[in-house]
Amino acid sequence: MKQRSSTLETMLAQAGCRGDDRTGAVSMPIYQSATFVHAGLGQSTGFDYSRTANPTRSMLEKTLARADGGDGAFAFASGLAAIDAVLHLLQTGEQMVVTEDLYGGTYRLFEQVAKRRGVEPVYVDTSDTEAVRCALDQPRVRLLFVESPTNPLLKVADLRALAALARDRGVWTVADNTFLTPCGQRPLELGADLVVYSASKYLSGHNDVVAGAVITGTPELTERIGFVQNAIGAIAGPMDAWLILRGLKTLPIRMARQQENAHAIATWLSAHPRVERVFYPGLPGHPGRAILEREQLGAGAMCAFTVSAADRVPRILEKVETFLFAESLGGVESLITYPLVQTHADMDPGVLARLGINDRLLRLSLGVEQVDDLIADLEQVL
Ligand SMILES: Cc1ncc(COP(=O)(O)O)c(C=O)c1O
Incomplete structure (x- = not known):
């Protein structure tokens, strides 16, 4: 079935709807099959074995490619x-320049796995274009x-300038x-070659x-990453692919609401006497604000803050009632993370100290709850 070109919202709302010509299923079926029958030698439906391609995953991948x-x-x-x-695009002996203040698991992958393969990370503050140059x-x-923005300090990089350099x-x-x-944020339109997501x-x-x-920006990179995906095999399963496909349908409205909540919470925290500093790129005075207005379509729904004393942190984490004390982010439920x-537990202590990821820093992932409930919860713990 054909699909006309459409806005991002419309395309995502209908993700997978025209994916099953045979039945017309509106919800893309979960093809929970490892392998696919051939009608004869040299004949294939386009699907042979699910590590290489699976119809549910392919629909997700097609949607993600279109979205970016x-x-x-x-x-x-x-x-x-x-x-x-x-x-795996890199060879032994090559280097990569990396945001210094990044997700701790990515840092661990670079430090403890990439380095052993002979690929050397060089960390810089990517919000400083000259340092990257x-x-x-x-x-x-x-x-x-x-x-960008970084996890957890929400620093913003001038992606257009960096990609050009x-x-x-x-x-x-x-x-x-x-x-x-x-x-x-539309990294490929800003000049990036590849986009990665958790x-x-x-x-x-x-x-x-x-x-x-x-997400790959060129046919050459599509071929290379496709090869790696099949050769190494760390694929998303059909059920997970379907859950993401379903989530994508509401992504724009979730993001809009979550961002609205983040803005309100960051503004409220900024005025709180027990809060020392708030990190949110949408706040006036944030060093990344001008880049954000130029290159991005919103400030996102993550915010971090420091409290005035570290001994307040355990109480905050134990006493929250609406926020959930858990790691991760991005869901409809608001989370508070330490x-x-x-x-960032696997980051070098010296690096943590230099970056300001300290024992007074808390990170919030704002969900879609009623903002007054979230504020009341923070009020009672602070
Ligand atoms: C910015 C960022 N990139 C990558 C990852 C890693 O993703 P996953 O936990 O799905 O492996 C995370 C996880 O928190 C993240 O926050």
């Missing part, structure tokens, strides 16, 4: 599996990995767009899936 304006997309078993697939001038750099030097730009999604977050949106995705001991 990519040439192709690949769904993986986790966000880290997706990032690892991208690392200097780092890119090293001769062995082949890849620039940018997380990288392109001039023959370096691939990879954007981790987990925090903003295609609704909030689909466990906003794309699926209900804290019920662990998955990831890579980055130092949860998401």
